[in-house]
Amino acid sequence: LTEQVRTTSEKDLRLINALRSFLPLLMHTYGTPGMNIALARRGEIVWEAGFGYADLGGERKMTPETVFNSGSMGKVYTGMAIMKLVEEGVIDLNAPINDYLPFEVVNPLGGRPITVHDLMIHRPGLVADAALSLFRTPDSLKESVEAEFARDMTPMGGGDSMPRWIAKPGEQFMYSNLGIATLGLIVEENNPEGLSFSEYIQRSFMDPLGMRLSQYPPVQDEAHIREDIWAERSTGYMPMGSVWIETPP
Numbered sequence: 001l002t003e004q005v006r007t008t009s010e011k012d013l014r015l016i017n018a019l020r021s022f023l024p025l026l027m028h029t030y031g032t033p034g035m036n037i038a039l040a041r042r043g044e045i046v047w048e049a050g051f052g053y054a055d056l057g058g059e060r061k062m063t064p065e066t067v068f069n070s071g072s073m074g075k076v077y078t079g080m081a082i083m084k085l086v087e088e089g090v091i092d093l094n095a096p097i098n099d100y101l102p103f104e105v106v107n108p109l110g111g112r113p114i115t116v117h118d119l120m121i122h123r124p125g126l127v128a129d130a131a132l133s134l135f136r137t138p139d140s141l142k143e144s145v146e147a148e149f150a151r152d153m154t155p156m157g158g159g160d161s162m163p164r165w166i167a168k169p170g171e172q173f174m175y176s177n178l179g180i181a182t183l184g185l186i187v188e189e190n191n192p193e194g195l196s197f198s199e200y201i202q203r204s205f206m207d208p209l210g211m212r213l214s215q216y217p218p219v220q221d222e223a224h225i226r227e228d229i230w231a232e233r234s235t236g237y238m239p240m241g242s243v244w245i246e247t248p249p
Helices: 010-030 071-087 116-120 141-149 177-190 197-206 227-231
Strands: 002-005 034-041 044-055 153-156 159-163 237-240 243-246
Touching (some): 071 116, 071 177, 116 177, 177 197
Antiparallel strands (some): 002 044, 153 159
């Protein structure tokens, strides 16, 4: 346990003590190598702690400063970026996405054009997809999104197993990584500053909010992640029986 306590409140300390006891048991139950936590009361952080290890091979301990991959929580920033451009009058939520893309996207099942709002609420008619590792440096955001829309089938688990389109726009909710990536491309192609998606998120949100250990890099590798963040990163793992396999980037 590595921690920082910033409170003398008896009520807060009772909760902190309870968490100190409960979280290691929870980690043991689910086989979690490490985690960190921050506890806030009325907008002020009263406790930060790291439990377990950030890296099992090097036995680096987890600390409050340890950085994790955000996973799908990164979608929040995509939505924020779209709404910032909506507020500025750059993007219309109800306009067709083809008004903002450098290539055309058409749902082959028919219906009305796909709108920005359809992508925001996961209703463009796309099938559910998985975020997979490529085991190589990925293409640019534009190239990747355009290539995916050119495929009739969606790659899942190493093979093409699902049709790309399953419904007309607006008819069915289906969680879509490709849909959110398309919104990211819309941000990149239409922001007035001409910034990349990563640069736009950094300048518009992370810098103003003082998020000093946060970054939305174009590629999740050492060449594209800031040195100070890379040094604090945790190693992800996939359990295979009793063996922990490092999660590929």
